[in-house]
Amino acid sequence: xxxxxxxxxxxxxxxxxxxxxxxxxxxxxxxxxxxxxxxxxxxxxxxxxxxxxxxxxxxxxxxxxxxxxxxxxxxxxxxxxxxxxxxxxxxxxxxxxxxxxxxxxxxxxxxxxxxxxxxxxxxxxxxxxxxxxxxxxxxxxxxxxxxxxxxxxxxxxxxxxxxxxxxxx
Amino acid sequence: xxxxxxxxxxxxxxxxxxxxxxxxxxxxxxxxxxxxxxxxxxxxxxxxxxxxxxxxxxxxxxxxxxxxxxxxxxxxxxxxxxxxxxxxxxxxxxxxxxxxxxxxxxxxxxxxxxxxxxxxxxxxxxxxxxxxxxxxxxxxxxxxxx
Numbered sequence: 410x411x412x413x414x415x416x417x418x419x420x421x422x423x424x425x426x427x428x429x430x431x432x433x434x435x436x437x438x439x440x441x442x443x444x445x446x447x448x449x450x451x452x453x454x455x456x457x458x459x460x461x462x463x464x465x466x467x468x469x470x471x472x473x474x475x476x477x478x479x480x481x482x483x484x485x486x487x488x489x490x491x492x493x494x495x496x497x498x499x500x501x502x503x504x505x506x507x508x509x510x511x512x513x514x515x516x517x518x519x520x521x522x523x524x525x526x527x528x529x530x531x532x533x534x535x536x537x538x539x540x541x542x543x544x545x546x547x548x549x550x551x552x553x554x555x556x557x558x559x560x561x562x563x564x565x566x567x568x569x570x571x572x573x574x575x576x577x578x
Numbered sequence: 579x580x581x582x583x584x585x586x587x588x589x590x591x592x593x594x595x596x597x598x599x600x601x602x603x604x605x606x607x608x609x610x611x612x613x614x615x616x617x618x619x620x621x622x623x624x625x626x627x628x629x630x631x632x633x634x635x636x637x638x639x640x641x642x643x644x645x646x647x648x649x650x651x652x653x654x655x656x657x658x659x660x661x662x663x664x665x666x667x668x669x670x671x672x673x674x675x676x677x678x679x680x681x682x683x684x685x686x687x688x689x690x691x692x693x694x695x696x697x698x699x700x701x702x703x704x705x706x707x708x709x710x711x712x713x714x715x716x717x718x719x720x721x722x723x724x
Binding site: 420421422423424425428429432433436437440441444445449452453456457460461464465520523524535538539540560561563564567568570571574575 | 587598601607608616619628633637
C-alpha cells in the first residue's frame with residue numbers, strides 16, 4: 410500500500426486515484442477536526458479549501474515530512490482565518506430551532522460549547538492531541554511552536570475544561 | 579482511535595506534566611463530555627463533493643505538467659543539436675573529398691547528398707518521437723502507480 414507521501418507525489422502528476430485515496434484516508438479525521446474547530450459551521454467549505462490547497466501546493470510538499478502534519482497545518486491555518494472573518498449577517502444564519510427538541514443535538518451543543526470556552530490556541534491543542542492520532546512533537550510542528558508550549562497549552566486547556574465541567578454540574 | 583485510547587492519552591499527559599500533577603483534574607468527566615457525541619458530518623459525502631470540485635483542477639494540472647515535460651524534453655534534446663549537425667557536416671564534407679578523389683564529382687555529390695538527406699530524415703523522426711515518448715511516459719506513470 411502506497412504511503413501518504415507517495416500519494417502526494419502522484420497527486421503532482423494529476424493522478425485522480427491518489428486524490429481519492431488520500432480523501433478516503435483523511436475524510437473522518439479532517440472533517441471532524443474542522444467541525445470541532447468551527448463548532449460545525451462552514452465545514453464543507455473549509456474541508457474543500459483544505460484539499461484545494463493540498464492539490465495546488467502538492468509539488469512544494471517536502472516528502473521528508475509527514476503528510477498528516479502538513480494537512481492539519483493547512484486546516485489549522487484555514488480555520489484560524491475563518492475565525493478572524495467578520496460574523497455573517499444574522500438574517501443568513503441557519504434556523505437552529507428545528508433541532509432544539511433532539512437530545513443528541515443538545516449533547517452535541519454541550520461538547521461544542523465546552524470546546525468553544527477554550528481560547529483558540531488551547532482548543533487547537535486539544536483537538537490535535539486528544540482527537541487526532543498525533544504526538545506532541547507533531548502538534549508542535551503543526552502549530553509551529555515548541556513542544557513545551559504544546560504541553561503548557563494542553564494543561565491550561567484541561568484546567569479550564571475542568572472548571573467549566575464543574576460549573577455546569 | 580476510540581474513547582479509551584483518547585482518555586489514556588490525556589491521562590498520560592496528566593501523569594507526565596508537572597503542572598497537571600499539582601492539579602486534581604476530573605479527566606473522566608472531561609473526556610465523557612468531549613466524547614459525548616461524534617460530529618454530525620457525512621465525511622464520505624464531503625469527500626465526494628470535494629473530489630468532484632477538484633477533478634477539473636487536477637486534470638488541468640496534469641495537462642500543464644504534461645506540456646511542461648514535453649517542452650523540457652524537446653529543449654534538452656535540442657541543446658546538443660548544433661554540435662551534432664556541425665560534426666555531421668564535417669563528416670559529409672570529408673566523405674565528399676574522399677569520394678570525389680576516386681569517383682566523378684557528380685556521383686560523389688549524389689552519394690553524399692543522399693546520405694545527408696537520410697541523416698536529416700533520421701534527425702527529424704528522432705526529434706518528432708521525443709514529445710510522443712514523453713506523453714506516453716506521462717500516461718503510463720499513473721497507470722503503473724494504480
